[in-house]
Amino acid sequence: IGYRQNIFSLNDMSYDDEQKGLNDQITIHFSHVVAENTPKGMAAEKFAELVEEKSNGQVIVKIYPNGMLYNDETELEALLENEIQMIAPTLSKVTRSLPNWQVMDLPFLIENNDQLKKVLNGPLSKSLLSELESMNIKGLTFWSNGFKQIASTSPIINVEDFNKKRVRMMVSNILKQQFNLLQAVPVATSFGDVYYDLQNNHVDAQENTISNIYSKQFHTMENHITLSNHGILCYAVMINDDFWDSLDENKQNIIMESLEEMQDWQFEQAEQMNEDNLNHLKLDPNVHLYELDDFSKKQWQDQLRPIYDIYENQINNDYLKELLHELN
Ligand code: LMR
Numbered sequence: 001i002g003y004r005q006n007i008f009s010l011n012d013m014s015y016d017d018e019q020k021g022l023n024d025q026i027t028i029h030f031s032h033v034v035a036e037n038t039p040k041g042m043a044a045e046k047f048a049e050l051v052e053e054k055s056n057g058q059v060i061v062k063i064y065p066n067g068m069l070y071n072d073e074t075e076l077e078a079l080l081e082n083e084i085q086m087i088a089p090t091l092s093k094v095t096r097s098l099p100n101w102q103v104m105d106l107p108f109l110i111e112n113n114d115q116l117k118k119v120l121n122g123p124l125s126k127s128l129l130s131e132l133e134s135m136n137i138k139g140l141t142f143w144s145n146g147f148k149q150i151a152s153t154s155p156i157i158n159v160e161d162f163n164k165k166r167v168r169m170m171v172s173n174i175l176k177q178q179f180n181l182l183q184a185v186p187v188a189t190s191f192g193d194v195y196y197d198l199q200n201n202h203v204d205a206q207e208n209t210i211s212n213i214y215s216k217q218f219h220t221m222e223n224h225i226t227l228s229n230h231g232i233l234c235y236a237v238m239i240n241d242d243f244w245d246s247l248d249e250n251k252q253n254i255i256m257e258s259l260e261e262m263q264d265w266q267f268e269q270a271e272q273m274n275e276d277n278l279n280h281l282k283l284d285p286n287v288h289l290y291e292l293d294d295f296s297k298k299q300w301q302d303q304l305r306p307i308y309d310i311y312e313n314q315i316n317n318d319y320l321k322e323l324l325h326e327l328n
Contacts, residue, residue: 026251027060028239030086031075033067033191035215039145039270040088040235041065046265050258059251061086072171072190080136085243088143088235091128092172098131102174103319106311107230107304113146115327116232117267120144124322129236138244140237141259144270145209147229151222152205153198157290159299168194168206174311175207178231181304198222209233211270214277219287226290227278230300 030048034040041063048061064070070078075087076094095101103124110116119125120142129139150156156165162182169175171188179186187203191212197203198221205222207230213219237259244252281287292300312320 025058025060026247027062028086028243029062029064029069029084030088031064031067031069031078031084032088033072033075034065034212036065037273038211038215039209039266039273040143041215042269042273043143043262043266044088046262047258050262051254054254054258055251059254067190067192071192079238079240082240082243084240086237086239088237090145090170091142091234091236092170092175094132094236095172095174097135098128099173099314100131100316100319101128102172102311102315103323104128104234105172105174105178105231106308106320106323107178108301109323109327110232111229113144113267113271116144116146116234119323119326120234120267121263122326124319124326127319127322132236132238133241136241137238138241140239140255141263143235143237143266145211145233145235146270146274148207148209148231148233149213150205150207150226150228150230151213151218152224152226153222154204155224155288155290156205156226157292158296159303165204166202168197168203174307177307177310178304181307182300194218207231210274210277210281214281219281219284223286224288224290225281226292228292228297228300 030044032040032044036042036045044061044063044065048063051059051061064084069084072089072093075084075089078084079087091101091104095105110119125142129142132139152165156162159182162179162184165184166187167179167184168187168189169179176186176188184205189197194206195216195218198218206218208218212233213222213225219225239255247255282289308320311317
């Protein structure tokens with residue numbers, strides 16, 4: 001009977017309907033630079049699952065992790081060319097095009113996950129996302145990967161320990177200022193080059209989240225990790241504007257609803273993954289973990305204090321005021 005029913009329902013659908021259904025199917029190519037088992041990797045997969053389910057297979061999201069298609073330097077260009085339709089770069093990597101976004105890289109402002117969640121879902125984030133319009137990009141939402149720590153080949157605890165250390169960072173003016181103020185030597189590289197650069201002794205340290213450090217095994221070379229929580233690392237989920245406009249309203253709604261539905265899950269997942277990965281590192285006898293005591297933290301903060309003036313003098317300081325307002 002089941003067989004007959006299937007035949008019946010297939011016959012019931014006209015050839016035109018069938019063709020329309022097939023023709024309506026679209027594929028979103030989503031490229032990112034980190035491993036699959038990271039907050040961003042997992043979020044991309046969850047998004048693909050939700051979108052496919054809600055659209056009954058009419059919207060497929062194909063994910064390309066680990067920078068297998070494009071790296072930090074090329075993914076934005078590829079998005080603009082519509083070679084891929086979605087990316088989720090770290091906010092810092094967009095600051096060359098949108099300098100106001102540097103506000104999110106100011107150190108020691110956001111102190112815990114509750115504050116981070118509030119800010120990433122709040123009015124400041126909405127304003128920042130809307131700035132993407134000037135680049136012909138539709139900003140969809142922000143995802144979190146929590147707090148940055150310092151991983152190094154030798155201990156960095158007191159602020160003087162940064163002296164002359166070659167610290168890998170993302171390409172960003174404000175992060176460069178940060179490491180200059182710490183008397184380190186900032187080295188801007190693509191995420192995909194970090195492992196090679198460490199193996200070949202091109203850098204001594206980096207700032208990154210525990211999940212990024214652990215998933216790429218950076219701790220096997222940078223085995224001194226200071227839990228400084230000095231900055232945040234978050235992602236701007238974005239889609240090519242022309243591609244977005246070409247989607248019918250139903251598909252646009254499915255994409256937005258999927259992102260909304262998974263937003264809380266994404267924050268919890270990021271927190272949990274960083275915690276789980278840290279627990280693994282705690283068990284590794286070759287890894288040395290350090291907490292910043294109040295004295296050292298104050299030293300770091302004092303050394304970095306001029307960065308707020310640098311930011312305020314150069315950029316839209318309403319954003320910093322808004323951020324401070326949202327934190328209170
Ligand atoms: C980095 O370059 O260190 C990070 O932005 C990688 C990422 O996407 O989390």
